[in-house]
Amino acid sequence: MTKETENNSRRSFIKSGALAAAGFMIVPRYVLGGKGYTAPSDKLIVAGIGAGGKGKSDIANFYKSGKAEIAYLCDVDDREAAESVKNFPKAKYYKDWRKLLEKEHKHIDAVSVSTPDHNHAIIGLAAMQLKKHVYIQKPLTHDIYEARVLTDAAKKYKVVTQMGNQGSSGDGVRQLKEWFDAGLIGDVNTIYCWTDRPVWPQGIPWPSNKATIPKELDWDLWLGTAPNKDYIEKLVPFNWRGWWDYGTGALGDMGCHIMEPAFRLLDLTYVKDVQSSVGTVYTDIFRKGYFPESCPPSSHITMTFPKTAKTKGDVTIHWMDGGIQPERPAELGPNETFGDGGNGMLFVGSKGKMMAGTYAVNPQLLPTSRTKEANVPQTIKRVPGGDNGHYAQWVEACLAGYGKMEVSSPFEIAGPLTEALLMANLSIRGHAVEVKDAQGRSSFPGNDIKLIWDNQNMKVTNFDAVNQYVKREYREGWKLGV
CATH class of the missing domain: 3.30.360.10 (Dihydrodipicolinate Reductase; domain 2)
Structure with missing residues (x-):
């Protein structure tokens, strides 16, 4: 083994060990694999993209279900994200959702999208392609074509989806x-x-x-x-x-x-x-x-x-x-x-x-x-909790797995x-x-x-x-x- 290879192996080992030690409580469910498995914390690991405005209340409501861990936050405007960052100080913060998904996709189960309408589809589809369950604020998309794409993608990637029209619950x-x-x-x-x-x-x-x-x-x-x-x-x-x-x-x-x-x-x-x-x-x-x-x-x-x-x-x-x-x-x-x-x-x-x-x-x-x-x-x-139960319903369905539990507003x-x-x-x-x-x-x-x-x-x-x-x-x- 060369000196460079030895150093790289050592760095990889240290990095893996540090992640395991620091992130044990937010191990995503899918990492554990196997039929009928239970995550150590039995929590859905959520990334909130759009942490201000409606995103702020969405994230808070997922957390209130008692079965969601808000592990990552993302917003292009630090002013809007400030309260969510304060409320979830352990959540890692990003400005660019692309970097969040690229670097953290192995550590998350689900993604909540609460951005302006024109960016709903591009973020939602990227998350589904990574096999992440997705919650997207209404309207689902900005364009008709985008809505058709996301509807088909939910079936293709077999992920639990929900649009943020709470009244449907x-x-x-x-x-x-x-x-x-x-x-x-x-x-x-x-x-x-x-x-x-x-x-x-x-x-x-x-x-x-x-x-x-x-x-x-x-x-x-x-x-x-x-x-x-x-x-x-x-x-x-x-x-x-x-x-x-x-x-x-x-x-x-x-x-x-x-x-x-x-x-x-x-x-x-x-x-x-x-x-x-x-x-x-x-x-x-x-x-x-x-x-x-x-x-x-x-x-x-x-x-x-x-x-x-x-x-x-x-x-x-x-x-x-x-x-x-x-x-x-x-x-x-x-x-x-x-x-x-x-x-x-x-x-x-x-x-x-x-x-x-x-x-x-x-x-x-x-x-x-x-x-x-x-x-x-x-x-x-x-639905337990009525329209307020819309969030917990999605969390529970994600934990159960695709096709195991009904949600009120799936992309279909x-x-x-x-x-x-x-x-x-x-x-x-x-x-x-x-x-x-x-x-x-x-x-x-x-x-x-x-x-x-x-x-x-x-x-x-x-x-x-x-x-x-x-x-x-x-x-x-x-x-x-x-």
Whole structure:
């Protein structure tokens, strides 16, 4: 043995011994292998990518399950991550998720992704390819193509997945389903969903004045897959939601919460067609403005879904945001709250109606006096802790292993739901797509058409210009690993 080989062997031995001594309590379950094994601590070793904002509460809730060890934290903004770092002082901290996965993948079981929408897919897929269980905040992805990729990847890599729409674990959606399955409202062919969001700026032009990048923020890493642009004030940590390069508007933010019950009750899958009207901003007295970089201030989208085994025909869902609400049903008293006030869902059936608020909380048959009179047995098992139990449910399922335990929002359900919402966003974005004829004259044909969707080929068949948003081009140096 040469001197160099001897030294290398010694260093490797020391390094391995040190890791074993220092990291015994966070040995990932998969390292132990074997059927029916039990980890020394019986804890799920979690890496939280996106440690501020919603990521902060996600990580805290995994930990509260009592069966998760928060071993690694990652965030591009030290300011946002500060509280999580304080709460989990033993967790190793990274700024670059790629380095975290490269260096630590052998030491983790699962990854939580709570970044802006535009980086969900690239991080989630990388984790799944390393055979890590994955929890991704809603919406699952930024683009339709990405949602399809992640849905397929969850099956391919046989990992436990969950989207962060907590209401899917709540009692409310299960109560609605029991009423529907019992035939209390008959066949449903129309559903209304609405929200008072956005509560961030939308329908505005991109600011022309760049700002100084905070020293705690790695702007290049924050941009990730998005186009290279100058940093602007107040974009982070929240207002990115209103810009198409990063967010998915009110639909992406609240649609996964409010439309999920319709998918669960009626077994909906893909959208057949979609049309929309959008609020606009008047740039002067004569011309209304469409700003293609920004989501509109309000919208009303009408989506058609094909017949399922739970319906007698096609199903129409109306989505409204920006404070727009549907007409109050005649069965609702004049002083009774519609939905939860700012948000809600209304199912219109052949024999009656029912409604609920965000997360399907406070489900009510209409008129509301029917709610107390209804005598329907509980047929659907409740998730312990309801919507708050969404996190522990995923942790428990990861510990049990792929296919061993049911979760409320696996990617096989969350993927098609996300695709439907993003299909609606295609219609919204179509309003601002400028098309020029041979003479150079501009028009906006997306204003006045219904988009027809070819689900198998993932494209709009009657307005090709919007297909550019089905699968966006990533910034150079970033690639979805398929």
